[in-house]
Amino acid sequence: MKDQFIAEHHIYQLLQQVGINTPKHVFWDHHNLASLKSALLGSFTDNSPVVLKGMADNLWHKSENGALHFTSFQYEKIMDDSIQMQQRVSSQFDWIGSLLTEKVNFKTAQGAPCEIFVSIQRDKCCGSIIHMGFGGVLAEDWAKQLKDPILLWPTSVYQPQEALQELKNHWLGKILLGQTRLDKPLLNEKALFEFLIQLWSLDEIMENNHIQLIEVNPFVVDQQGELVALDGVGLISENSHQESCSVPFEDQSFLHPKRIALAGVSDKKGNIGRMILENIAHSKLQHENILIIKPDRETYQGYHCLTSVEDLQAVPVDVLILALPAKITIEMIEQLCHQNTAYQIKGTKVVYIVAGGIGDGADLLGYGDRLKKFIQQKRANNQWCPAIVGPNGLGMLLSPLQLNTLFIPQKKLNVKFSENSHVALISQSGAFLITRLSRNSNLSLKYGFSIGNQMDMKMSDFIALMYRDKSVRVLGLYVEGFVEGDVCAISKLVKQFRQQDRHVIIYKGGRSLLGQTAAAGHTGAMTGDYLLQKRLLGKAGSVMVETFNQFNTVFKWMTAYPDLKELGKLAIITNAGYETVGSVDSLGDNDSHVLYTLNDENRKNLTKILESHQLNGLVSPCNPLDLTPMANEKAYYDCIEALFKFGAGVIIVGLVPLSEQLDTFQLSEAEQFALRLKKLAQQTQSLIGIVIDAGVPYQQYKAVFEEQGFPVFDGMDMAILGINVLKNCN
Template identity: 30%
Template sequence: MALDFSLDEGELRLAESFKAIIAPATAQKREALTETEGLAMLEAMGIATPKRILVRSSSEIESILLSGGHEKIAQRNAFDFQGAKLVVKVISPDILHKTEIGGVALIQNDAESIIKTVGEMERRFASYRVDGYTVNEFVQFEPRLGHEIIFGYRFAPDFGPLVSFGPGGIYTEYLAAKFKPGESTITLSPFAATREFVKSLLSHNVVAGLVSAGLRNTKPSIDIDRLVDAIMAFLSAAKALASCGISEFEVNPMVIRSTEASLVALDCLVKLKDFSSSGLVYQKGTVPYNAAQASRPVSTIDKILKPRSAAIIGVSEKGLNNGRIILRNLLENGFDASKIYVIKPGAERIDGCRCVPDVVSLPEKVDLFILVIPASGTPETLAQIAQMDKAWSVILIPGGLEEKSGSHMLIDRMKKALQEARGQGKGPLINGGNCLGIRSVPGKYNTLFIPEEKLPMPRGKVAPLALLSQSGAFGITRISKHPDINPKYILTLGNQMDLTIGDYLEYLAGDEAIRVFAVYVEGFKALDGLKTFKAAKEIVESGRSLILYRAGRTSAGAGAAASHTASIAGDYAVTKALFESIGAMVCDSLDEFDDAIRTFTLLEGRKAKGNRLGALSNAGFECVAFADNLGGMKLADFSDRTNAILSGVLKDAGISDIVDLHNPLDITPMGSDEAYDRSFRAIMADENTDIGIVGIVPFTSRMNSLSADPERHKEDVNAPDSISNRYGSLLAETDKPFVTVVDTGKLYDPLVHILEKHGIVVFRTADRALRMLERWRRSVAAR
């Protein structure tokens, strides 16, 4: 579903109110609003602020007080300044942080203190531009943890308008660092947040729990719905704020008024910024948007994913260069040779495919054009393709474009040609540059120009997996690490000069055959984080899985990502918070990403009915590790029937005297392949077992776990009755999910390989297995 950046009627009215308030700042070319301007914006949003009066000088406040006493302030300004204390603040466009330099004073509520304090501030800030001084009511609140809250809005170039909620006051940074994203601070997008969704997130939030759930022997300080109201006020205003050029709007603190159990904004900071340099367009009545994103003809992505005709430029007639490798890959994948054209002057055929001398000589508009020539020749070739309307899509392989300094002239020429062609209803979609391209099983092609002997492609049953990676090397590394998983699509995007992660994900979300989406991203193009997020939300809500690894999460990593793929660095914490809030799995490490690919793909279609774990191993340490890493699972209580079966297995194996029946079951190294098989089958068949794990410590001579070597031993891990093949049969017979652990060195890799050939998830340590199994279980249970 395309993003709608237009404002509705209510948002338009709010935007007009905001524009009137910020008009002086805009006229003065200020980058921030004064506090009074910010408070006026809050009031326009329906957020309560302290009662106050603005005076220009100490002489003005003295005149007011002397003309009728302190009571006159209330009469002339309709404010009630009852209470023993008042707060005086300096108002200046040059002073954003007042407290640190003496711009805020808590004083006694009497005329002498007011006049004296304003006079002192006049002298202190004589060198600043000062609009005046506010005399504010003192809002009483309990200075306890959770009672000072931060509400925030900001515009991020990759995600657009965002709203945040978390601990305020002096606790902001401390608690944010101590808790996981979502536990103390939540981040929301106005494009994907309903009231019910906000309330569900608050139910797991530390701040909301402290003030609305009530701790032991205490009553809730505020109803959770009042917190939701305030967040919804920011969400409802977010698009209007963005349309007015507001880049940041922070309320810190928002406090809970002791006398009314209501929220009051005590202070705010509002900043302005023009994001045109990030590729965004400002238009009346809309949120700033990416014009290139809006104009891309993404409805024709099927041409690049499932092409019926293709052309390649950059193929060597004699040697085996990248272009020749790609040509052969297409042919080996079953692409129709009669529909492949090679741009090669002076040649008639290469590998049986017809050659033409130049782009203009192509006999038809091809679905896919693969460009494998040096960067210097890319702009002219792409311009010809676009202007002559010779291709629906282009895979741009060469690097040295956006990521290399001094390449802007090349890029400008290329973009101009594409823009002109699209203005005429022409112009192809472009994948890349600086990429390895695409492997599409439905499209019968592979542009990953790695020789087969270096990177054998997965074969066999197509997995319900799509792998999207900005980095080509990362994509092919995943292929190498998961040789028995055959993804439907492997997409490497490089610089995302045209097509983006969000474009592909939005399109592929409509393919119900893809159940798992694994995404590696180093940085999003302008507003493509938002597009990716919206597509991910659709995927998760449809009962499917999205796995995300966001690289460039440190300043050093962001710099490396920018030089590698010309990406917007972005904010890792925001990415993590947004995607986890919708149920996507955000991985903290590359190992976790690989574990998730295996687990979510191979267990797809299975579902644990509960959280009861059945566990088996032949090593005591592993049984302890199972019990230590349950997470949200619990050990199943085996039924009497299962215990009877297990007793029989142990007796038949001659180990009933040394093995006690419990869960996890330690069958000891004395257990044979048959005992191992029968035991785990009984555990998995138990009605009290929802999910299983079995550890195989294969050193015992009673287990058939080595590759055949007749001169040294009689074992053969490939034998039909080996434990690996027995568990392969069990996987086919049960619909319950289970994983295995093989905590060994390289000698037992053949055992692991056979298990994986059967589609069994294998881990190399027990704790890693259970951590991922628990994340999978929670993810599936939430559907």
């Protein structure tokens, strides 16, 4: 179906259905000319101010195309003007008819904009979004002057009451409610709230009528204090948003599989299947519950072999891993799903596809389309089909089973398992997953998933899986593309995470045009409007990061403190002058307010502590606090303890280990210091981050603090970066 333009007179009808006020108006075309005169004379009095508008197909901007005329009502003159307007507009657009409205006398604010822009858009990727900002002909100019010119409310995760609170804190809401200097209110809070409710109701009508867009610019407040829509357009489209459907699967099949089968194992050097098998062999799975599909062998390295996937009917598994070329992988899935439907027990609950070249830039033979159509047909016909992960999936990590299905050798990546971990990481890129583990040797994941191209199992399916496991407090996501409609589903899940004080950190790749091209070639990623995605996911409560450094630092802070509810004021303590200077430079003038401000009493008490350590002549009691290289662990601890008592909630501790005062080689004092800091952080329910800006000889010194669970950074700027991101997110 071709997209269909909605002209203003029809927009008025839609608005009136939900009780939104429109100007008094009369529309006419060649069908209602007989009753036109009586309609006009019954609606308008002579010489009353009116606005004549031309309605034409795809005429989005009337004033720029000669379709808008302010005048006074005189019947004959209006008819002449409308004929001239039709002739003028018809040369460029398909004419629909004429619309005459009253000229609304609206309230104004002193020296401030008071017209409102509203757009409701049903985006294919993100669902329904209500935008609100300053309207009128100067809308774009005002937007350039404001940090957050447009308020944005995804209706899937926001309700009118929540929107009202944000609007009241925005300049638009302050002007409307008279909360700016010298201004009187244009309307009351009750009327504003009722208007928001009407917008949510309008969104429901749009969904039922396949309306993709309604845009009104502007709304104004009339002399009675009621909002009135002056100008509007819209669009009908059959291709509007459809939220993604979840894939049916059992949580236990993913998180606690009892039996696994693997296809694609051989004795060839570098064989991916064999590397996966070697990793699986170290898991808690019973030997007999690891099966190999290999038609020419009865056993392989002591594991029982099956001749084909059809044999899985007799010995069904939870997970089938296919480490095979693309063509054979597709054929094996088709064979698996075509098994005799008389069997109630199917061969597997989950299929994990390792191969690339299926639905990505390397797929030149249409394997991706073939597999996608096959899965869709099975699901549409209510026929059995396992949950399919991938293609291009590197593997998964399950700490409860110490299960590693990655095709990375243990000597390259020694995965640290921990059943008590509260952290999970889901990544479209397998390389992103393993490099986070490699660069952070202290990171232990409860679950890690490389999900590849999302041909069947989508990002939202995995997030829902993690949401249902309440032990997961921190969830990191690396996304290159969202499946259509999945952003909306993910936003709902993120909001549910945040309602339980659980945390979601998201890096979205493929934001630039070049990045989109690279993502499509790598994982066949579907991209979209990143700004819209960012605002939707951010408003739902996720921490949206823009760089890998941001992800690494935020993830490190959050994994160390998974129960974090809010950040307190920041204090910085170090033994190097460059770190005190660099820390405030990293904060910048705009974020310097996050530093805890010492009062006179604080300074007095801190001076006493410095005197007790014979540092009073060297150190000034301030924040950041430069203890100089003369400070030992005891001086550090006493100052840190005092800063927490004063009221700081986060302390970054810079330890340049080249000082002779610090125990950086024997490590007995360092270990005692780290243990005392851990107890202090627990007692005060506060955050401590450690910065050790030094080279290879001090890796063991860093490990002392990592073993106590502290986030350890290589530079002060990295520690500050994470705090900055967390402070500035929702």
